[in-house]
Amino acid sequence: MSDLEMPPAPACAFASDNAAGAHPLVLDAIVRANEGHALAYGSDAWTAETEARFRDLFGPQATSLLVWNGTGANVMALAAMIRPADSIVCSRWAHIAVDETGAPERVLGTKLQTVPSLDGKIVPEQLLELEYLIGDQHHAQPGVVSITQSTELGMVYSPDEVAALCDTAHRLGMKVHLDGARIANATAALGGTVDALRSFTVDAGVDAVSFGGTKAGMAFGEAVVFLDPELARRAKFIRKQVTQLPSKMRFVAAQFNALLHDDLWIRLAQHSNGLATRLYDATKGIDGVTYDAAPQVNSVFPMLPAHLIEPLQAWCFFWPWDVTRDQVRWMTAWDTTADDVDRFAAGVAALCAAG
Amino acid sequence: MSDLEMPPAPACAFASDNAAGAHPLVLDAIVRANEGHALAYGSDAWTAETEARFRDLFGPQATSLLVWNGTGANVMALAAMIRPADSIVCSRWAHIAVDETGAPERVLGTKLQTVPSLDGKIVPEQLLELEYLIGDQHHAQPGVVSITQSTELGMVYSPDEVAALCDTAHRLGMKVHLDGARIANATAALGGTVDALRSFTVDAGVDAVSFGGTKAGMAFGEAVVFLDPELARRAKFIRKQVTQLPSKMRFVAAQFNALLHDDLWIRLAQHSNGLATRLYDATKGIDGVTYDAAPQVNSVFPMLPAHLIEPLQAWCFFWPWDVTRDQVRWMTAWDTTADDVDRFAAGVAALCAAG
Amino acid sequence: MSDLEMPPAPACAFASDNAAGAHPLVLDAIVRANEGHALAYGSDAWTAETEARFRDLFGPQATSLLVWNGTGANVMALAAMIRPADSIVCSRWAHIAVDETGAPERVLGTKLQTVPSLDGKIVPEQLLELEYLIGDQHHAQPGVVSITQSTELGMVYSPDEVAALCDTAHRLGMKVHLDGARIANATAALGGTVDALRSFTVDAGVDAVSFGGTKAGMAFGEAVVFLDPELARRAKFIRKQVTQLPSKMRFVAAQFNALLHDDLWIRLAQHSNGLATRLYDATKGIDGVTYDAAPQVNSVFPMLPAHLIEPLQAWCFFWPWDVTRDQVRWMTAWDTTADDVDRFAAGVAALCAAG
Amino acid sequence: MSDLEMPPAPACAFASDNAAGAHPLVLDAIVRANEGHALAYGSDAWTAETEARFRDLFGPQATSLLVWNGTGANVMALAAMIRPADSIVCSRWAHIAVDETGAPERVLGTKLQTVPSLDGKIVPEQLLELEYLIGDQHHAQPGVVSITQSTELGMVYSPDEVAALCDTAHRLGMKVHLDGARIANATAALGGTVDALRSFTVDAGVDAVSFGGTKAGMAFGEAVVFLDPELARRAKFIRKQVTQLPSKMRFVAAQFNALLHDDLWIRLAQHSNGLATRLYDATKGIDGVTYDAAPQVNSVFPMLPAHLIEPLQAWCFFWPWDVTRDQVRWMTAWDTTADDVDRFAAGVAALCAAG
DSSP: OTTOOOOOOOSSOSSOGGGSOOOHHHHHHHHHHOSSOOOSTTOSHHHHHHHHHHHHHHOTTOEEEEESOHHHHHHHHHHHHOOTTEEEEEETTOHHHHSSTTHIIIIIOOEEEEEOOSSSOOOHHHHHTTGGGTTOTTSOEEEEEEEESSOTTSOOOOHHHHHHHHHHHHHTTOEEEEEETTHHHHHHHTTSSHHHHHHTTTTTTOOEEEEEOTTTTOSSOEEEEESSGGGGTTHHHHHHHTTOOOSSTHHHHHHHHHHHGGGHHHHHHHHHHHHHHHHHHHHTTSTTOBOSSOOSSSEEOOBOOHHHHHHHHHHSOOEEOOGGGTBEEEEOOTTOOHHHHHHHHHHHHHHHHHO | OTTOOOOOOOSSOSSOTTSSOOOHHHHHHHHHHOSSOOOSTTOSHHHHHHHHHHHHHHOTTOEEEEESOHHHHHHHHHHHHOOTTEEEEEETTOHHHHSSTTHIIIIIOOEEEEEOOSSSOOOHHHHHTTGGGTTOTTSOEEEEEEEESSOTTSOOOOHHHHHHHHHHHHHTTOEEEEEETTHHHHHHHTTSSHHHHHHTTTTTTOOEEEEEOTTTTOSSOEEEEESSGGGGTTHHHHHHHTTOOOSSTHHHHHHHHHHHGGGHHHHHHHHHHHHHHHHHHHHTTSTTOBOSSOOSSSEEOOBOOHHHHHHHHHHSOOEEOOGGGTBEEEEOOTTOOHHHHHHHHHHHHHHHHHO | OTTOOOOOOOSSOSSOTTSSOOOHHHHHHHHHHOSSOOOSTTOSHHHHHHHHHHHHHHOTTOEEEEESOHHHHHHHHHHHHOOTTEEEEEETTOHHHHSSTTHIIIIIOOEEEEEOOSSSOOOHHHHHTTGGGTTOTTSOEEEEEEEESSOTTSOOOOHHHHHHHHHHHHHTTOEEEEEETTHHHHHHHTTSSHHHHHHTTTTTTOOEEEEEOTTTTOSSOEEEEESSGGGGTTHHHHHHHTTOOOSSTHHHHHHHHHHHGGGHHHHHHHHHHHHHHHHHHHHTTSTTOBOSSOOSSSEEOOBOOHHHHHHHHHHSOOEEOOGGGTBEEEEOOTTOOHHHHHHHHHHHHHHHHHO | OTTOOOOOOOSSOSSOGGGSOOOHHHHHHHHHHOSSOOOSTTOSHHHHHHHHHHHHHHOTTOEEEEESOHHHHHHHHHHHHOOTTEEEEEETTOHHHHSSTTHIIIIIOOEEEEEOOSSSOOOHHHHHTTGGGTTOTTSOEEEEEEEESSOTTSOOOOHHHHHHHHHHHHHTTOEEEEEETTHHHHHHHTTSSHHHHHHTTTTTTOOEEEEEOTTTTOSSOEEEEESSGGGGTTHHHHHHHTTOOOSSTHHHHHHHHHHHGGGHHHHHHHHHHHHHHHHHHHHTTSTTOBOSSOOSSSEEOOBOOHHHHHHHHHHSOOEEOOGGGTBEEEEOOTTOOHHHHHHHHHHHHHHHHHO
């Protein structure tokens, strides 16, 4: 391949949605929030507005607390949900189990009970299989189930699937946490409306949500939204205790206010979701490229000829996924363009053709 | 007082230095960093520059890691310093002991051994008094001493004082952590040069520093700087594990690059320190206002007539300090102006005169 | 003193009540329990009997769980009592704060908020002084007060004192834990009846008790007794999780059954308490020996001529207490005899006379 | 079956080896240790002897610390072995992962990384498959591998298998912990000599051992033995901190001294191992009873006709194992007799025949 002349690389690579910066409206909100003094730790007008916006989204009983990052949001939400000796049930692909360097175990002191999954989703039967643990003093007690929407493998739970999980969980005395680092993409995939958001969260029976901001177009910042008011009672103390209380909170809140205004967060996710489909469509026919499934959100997981992965990464970076299958991940972001996708697909095609 | 006509309130109140926003150059750095894609979690050019800047400050052996906030910086630094069954020795006023909602105990699982202090400083003798604990299996083992520079009460350790503490600590087998949430103010107070910074940190024998950015003029972001390279070996894993790994790290790094450029951080601290002295000078003679000491950095702690505190807060907000003494805290920030100080002092004088 | 001929040393030294072995009836119970097979982890007849005995002592709502040791009992009880971000308020002399190597901080992840005390007792006003912390997100929330009865300095709370503490604690939303490593000695001191026990525990409003067995005459074993049934709901899971679930539990239960039978525990404590008074009476007049107070339970804390402490320890061992005051601790046990006391007092007198 | 006349049930059931009491020589040692005063917490002659006995077993570099129970031994050993952000790799059947109610996660704050296993054993390749995690800040770092010998499913690692695991672990920078709750049975199975013990521990490269006493014939008590002296440096503090320091330690030590004397521990395990084989031989031919494998230590895991399990349990209790396969566990103990086995086998045969 040394003599293959590749087309110009796309402006945006397909590494991750957190490689993108902040949306201009979000950045502008930061700039505009930088006026004069405002009391720290949430006693400011921007945060009050954000809290109202989350009540608009999830209903008047919803309590939102702004935090720094996704791991922090998950840990803080779960800290408010677990009882002593509980375990947290999640898929074997769950970010909390795989990609957070043991933060939940350290900060919560809690066992993560992982269950098998191919696509990052779990089903009610998997909770029922753990029912025998309940009441036995020798085993951690399944107390919370944490699901990721959209999943780490780019799949989306239907509202009915979430509702069925919540029903079973609640029947077993468990609470339900939804890791929504990419909740915008899931909302976009399920209809792109606030009703869609509600259908798989508050209407389905979810008790607490990690609501992602960073990957949706912010520079930083996430929210924990408690839909079960009881869980929110100690939340502000817990947030500080797990190091997730932003000092100059207006800078998180102002971003959310811009992102949540006029459904910007949904529109950006529709954009990135759409480009993942475009990328899938443009590459699925390339000789050497195979897929397990069509994308539901903003990532695709193709298998590639092994010897082409490194040259392709060198041209336009992306991350490997399952090295045992030569599977990689291509991810779009709010600022990926159709031209980026087309150039990238052209590069893939050229490389595969040169073989 | 209902008929007292107060002068116009200052533009900036004296609540805290974290009530201020970001310095324009820092904000501008955020805006300029928002260009295109950059790999997350520190694999970007801005972060590389910040790391180099911290090596310039502290020497080539220094390892810096960017984090979200002060509590996070302290917890992360200490997590890298403690051994099992260690305790952390600190003043009874220490932020980690008083103002972090038990974050150190929760995330570290470690006892904080507080020792008496009037001004937030501790002395080597207080470490020696704990030597009898060492080797006794019934007691947590003093493993780290954490000092705050400048202290929670606005006092500054001299370089010799820090060196003496480090000597004693090291002789007892302990490590030394410096909580530098206001390290800029301390640096300004001790000469306002990088040499001054070094004199009470790396030259004095400090092993790890929480280097404050937020209160020094950033929108958010702090750094943990390990001066003992051995402590840095596991630091990147620990940072993620304690939920303090920023995703789009360029936005923290860019701010530090602006703040550390051309000693901006020191100049801003000189400014706020100077205005605290101006406020002290302007109020120490007012009948009813008394002080224990002149300010060393950017805060003063006056005692006021009890019945005037609330009216004064209503006019221009600040926080109480020691309610048993009618003591309050007035704090200046990088954006406080001489006019703010003068207006505020005038208001205090007017209120006290009206009695 | 090299040529001083000391009288024969006592058979039992005055080091600690945990230097004594097990009472013969307790040992016999172990031997008799060693018959055939019995299901582990508490599903045995001995444990059922112990649980009934504790209900007889504390009332039908009491739930008891057997554990290994005192630190374990305290940690397990507190683990069932704290909420996230709570702190545990205790005296600066509290065993949990001073003598447990940071076990509470590690296993609970909880801050211990120590308050001043001379004799190990605390008063309601000290809780009220912490009320300002409640509701402030920057501070750990006072959630449990832990008192020691009898205290680490051999003092006894009156039932009224405990009731007043419980009233205040409950009014502040706090729970009350009683560390009863020497609850037998306190019961003996307060009348020596089951009614006396109830007067300072269940009748006073205490929520959970660490009920000491080891120092009262067992070879090992303690009990956690929850008087507030709500606290007991998760207790069996917590016990296992904090490593305090005995496998062949019949060997703990059988000891308690012997100890609690026919008030043996109280009679043994009356014996050791009485001998401490005998020791006090026999030594208070010796030239060079001074006391702060007469003993209330089974220990005395004399100040001695500094140069005589080591020779006296070499003759008949005991532990130092406050080295800054040349204060030591002499403790009696269930098997200490009047002859031991008299010989020891004679030795002290001889040494002091030889000076 | 209502009219089936079962033979007389055995004196000892086959529920578990912890349903047995203490061996008479062990019990006698407890009784003889109950003489006079001895300083607590290990400063006694019995404990000194035990420490010497463990050095005799494992070599002069071995450091042993006595603890209460198996979960405590595992947690304490691992607490001395892990570094911050480490994970502990173990089989999916590992007692620490399945049967300790999340104690490791809570007390250690550490992720358990379970790997698949059919018989409780793991192989070096499973460590190598985790090598990709090492150095990646997003993942807990494999720091310790914990193996169980004999395994939870009654299988025994050969010395070569342990050595190969240790080699790979050490090459990856990991330490090796051996959970030896049934190390006596493994030693008996591998030759029944002290050399056999050494072959799969110190000679194989194991770094720390949880050495089981309770299941081997003691009333209570286990030991943690550090073969890597570096790991022992902080061990005594850690033991107290994780609530595992026995107060009247002579009662643990005396039992070990009896058990380790004249290889009693090995002879008892040979006995129980032999009876498991006898039980296997006596039942493997019964119609309706099937086995995956012959026993290697003191337990067998037969599949039974589903409808016969409850009647058999009612006649002579045992625990279910894998309910999805109608698999149960029958376990022998040091006091099981050949007559118990024969009666039990006869009962199984009678029930199956009536079936």
